Amino acid sequence: xxxxxxxxxxxxxxxxxxxxxxxxxxxxxxxxxxxxxxxxxxxxxxxxxxxxxxxxxxxxxxxxxxxxxxxxxxxxxxxxxxxxxxxxxxxxxxxxxxxxxxxxxxxxxxxxx
Amino acid sequence: xxxxxxxxxxxxxxxxxxxxxxxxxxxxxxxxxxxxxxxxxxxxxxxxxxxxxxxxxxxxxxxxxxxxxxxxxxxxxxxxxxxxxxxxxxxxxxxxxxxxxxxxxxxxxxxxx
Numbered sequence: 001x002x003x004x005x006x007x008x009x010x011x012x013x014x015x016x017x018x019x020x021x022x023x024x025x026x027x028x029x030x031x032x033x034x035x036x037x038x039x040x041x042x043x044x045x046x047x048x049x050x051x052x053x054x055x056x057x058x059x060x061x062x063x064x065x066x067x068x069x070x071x072x073x074x075x076x077x078x079x080x081x082x083x084x085x086x087x088x089x090x091x092x093x094x095x096x097x098x099x100x101x102x103x104x105x106x107x108x109x110x111x112x113x
Numbered sequence: 114x115x116x117x118x119x120x121x122x123x124x125x126x127x128x129x130x131x132x133x134x135x136x137x138x139x140x141x142x143x144x145x146x147x148x149x150x151x152x153x154x155x156x157x158x159x160x161x162x163x164x165x166x167x168x169x170x171x172x173x174x175x176x177x178x179x180x181x182x183x184x185x186x187x188x189x190x191x192x193x194x195x196x197x198x199x200x201x202x203x204x205x206x207x208x209x210x211x212x213x214x215x216x217x218x219x220x221x222x223x224x225x226x
Contacts, residue, residue: 043216101145101162
């Protein structure tokens with residue numbers, strides 16, 4: 001069966017520091033991968049999605065970036081964090097274009113101080 | 114563009130009460146519709162889905178029917194439990210694209226003894 005991992009689970013970082021969040025999926029090949037952010041008390045905002053290695057689409061311009069160095073690995077990065085980057089970051093995967101269901105990881109709670 | 118509107122919470126119910134969380138959508142074509150649940154501190158779990166008009170999704174006692182004529186996908190449960198306390202998200206997705214789920218803002222359910 002497929003599983004999705006995210007780490008770290010929680011992170012506290014100072015303003016201006018770099019960020020790297022990692023997501024990996026097991027048990028499937030060539031998944032579509034997604035990064036969402038959930039700000040406190042709000043819904044989910046899609047940040048990036050990827051349909052293959054090196055292919056990244058950005059939904060919202062900001063100081064975050066994403067990379068997909070391997071088929072089942074998706075990384076969210078920032079060079080300099082802002083206070084507004086605080087939130088709950090969720091990675092999700094979907095099998096292919098022919099399916100319609102996204103499955104979410106456990107999330108990373110990021111607090112920028 | 115696509116949008117999903119959910120009733121605002123929080124919804125507070127006593128155990129064994131009947132639950133309805135309203136969800137309506139705006140979209141072109143025939144999207145798939147979903148309910149996800151988020152327990153405190155966790156990622157999103159797929160609760161149920163429906164892929165075409167008049168389909169009924171069901172899981173763990175929860176049900177929702179895809180109503181094309183009213184563009185709705187209301188979530189219901191006949192008898193809630195304390196363990197159902199969570200945030201519930203309605204969402205839609207167009208099969209055949211790699212892009213995002215469109216989420217509602219979420220409805221917090223609190224079930225008390």
